[in-house]
Amino acid sequence: MASRSADIVACPDCDLVQRIPPLPPRGSARCPRCGRPLGADKPGSLDRTLALAVAALILLFLANVEPLMGLSAAGRETSTTILGGARTMWLQGEKVAAVLVALAVVVAPALEICFLLAILLAARRPPAPRWVGTLLRWTEISGVWSMLEVMLLGILVALVKIASLATVEPGIGFFAVGALVFLLAAISATFDPGEVWARVRWANGDGPWPPEGSGRTEAQR
Numbered sequence: 477m478a479s480r481s482a483d484i485v486a487c488p489d490c491d492l493v494q495r496i497p498p499l500p501p502r503g504s505a506r507c508p509r510c511g512r513p514l515g516a517d518k519p520g521s522l523d524r525t526l527a528l529a530v531a532a533l534i535l536l537f538l539a540n541v542e543p544l545m546g547l548s549a550a551g552r553e554t555s556t557t558i559l560g561g562a563r564t565m566w567l568q569g570e571k572v573a574a575v576l577v578a579l580a581v582v583v584a585p586a587l588e589i590c591f592l593l594a595i596l597l598a599a600r601r602p603p604a605p606r607w608v609g610t611l612l613r614w615t616e617i618s619g620v621w622s623m624l625e626v627m628l629l630g631i632l633v634a635l636v637k638i639a640s641l642a643t644v645e646p647g648i649g650f651f652a653v654g655a656l657v658f659l660l661a662a663i664s665a666t667f668d669p670g671e672v673w674a675r676v677r678w679a680n681g682d683g684p685w686p687p688e689g690s691g692r693t694e695a696q697r
């Protein structure tokens with residue numbers, strides 16, 4: 477995490493303290509010492525991210541209430557949701573795995589999306605309250621724990637392995653998880669945390685930065 481004061485940022489990789497110049501439209505800035513991208517001008521980043529985050533919330537809801545997959549073998553059928561799978565693991569004694577699944581596939585993505593929505597809604601009218609900065613840091617932590625793509629890969633492997641033993645039908649939840657993986661990737665490509673940081677009102681009384689109307693964008697990751 478880079479630290480900032482006005483337009484000064486420290487490179488998160490090599491700690492070189494530097495000033496980011498005004499960026500041209502769709503321009504980007506790199507650290508002169510190590511080449512790490514320090515910022516990019518992404519016009520309309522917050523609005524686009526908000527739209528993606530709302531879509532992600534709807535998909536996350538669908539992924540959790542709709543069946544992930546259905547199995548039928550020897551005339552018997554069954555289907556399960558994500559939490560239903562975690563519950564079965566718990567009941568079978570795999571308590572650590574059950575908690576990890578619930579954390580990485582349900583809790584962390586839900587927190588990530590909800591934090592992001594709160595941040596984007598609060599940042600629409602600068603100056604944003606200081607808790608927005610705290611939420612931005614929490615979003616990074618929950619993003620690290622969000623592992624929907626790992627679960628998706630696991631399901632695909634399982635589908636291939638049990639295909640010869642039973643008829644497996646992917647449910648709506650499965651497709652929702654698949655779409656969610658792509659949406660979360662699109663969100664991280666679109667979201668410009670620097671634009672939010674620039675709108676946060678700081679404890680020392682700094683107003684939103686850059687001053688409104690200057691048209692300047694600074695990214696600080």
Ligand SMILES: [Zn+2]
Nearest residue numbers: 487490507510
């Ligand atoms: Zn650097």
